[in-house]
Structures are given as C-alpha cells and as structure tokens.
Amino acid sequence: MKPKIILSLVVAVLALIVLLQNTDVVTFHFLFWSKDISQIVLVVLTLALGFALGFILAKFKSGS
Numbered sequence: 734m735k736p737k738i739i740l741s742l743v744v745a746v747l748a749l750i751v752l753l754q755n756t757d758v759v760t761f762h763f764l765f766w767s768k769d770i771s772q773i774v775l776v777v778l779t780l781a782l783g784f785a786l787g788f789i790l791a792k793f794k795s796g797s
Contacts, residue, residue: 752776 755772 752773755776757772758769759772759775761768761770761775
C-alpha cells in the first residue's frame with residue numbers, strides 16, 4: 734500500500750477519534766450573535782470552511 738494512502742487513513746482515523754470525543758454542547762459567539770451548538774458540528778464546519786478557503790485561494794494563486 735502506498736505511504737500517502739496509509740498516512741491519509743491514519744489522519745482520518747485520528748480526526749474521527751477527535752470528533753467522537755468532543756460531543757459537548759458549546760456556545761458559539763460571533764459579534765452580537767450567540768448559538769448553542771454541538772462541538773462536533775462546530776469542528777466539522779470550521780474544517781470545511783478552512784478547506785474551502787484554502788481551495789479558493791489556491792485557485793486564485795495558480796491563475797486558473
């Protein structure tokens with residue numbers, strides 16, 4: 734098996750462990766707005782936003 738695939742699987746399993754251990758409800762504050770939200774949802778949304786911004790910035794940098 735290729736090292737890249739093994740590393741990806743290890744990172745995915747570690748991410749899943751982190752998500753499953755953070756199931757508490759937290760209060761999310763943004764400017765004058767606050768919302769009670771599950772920490773799993775907050776982590777996943779933050780991760781997705783980071784990937785999306787990184788993808789968009791990479792597209793602009795490459796000039797495509």
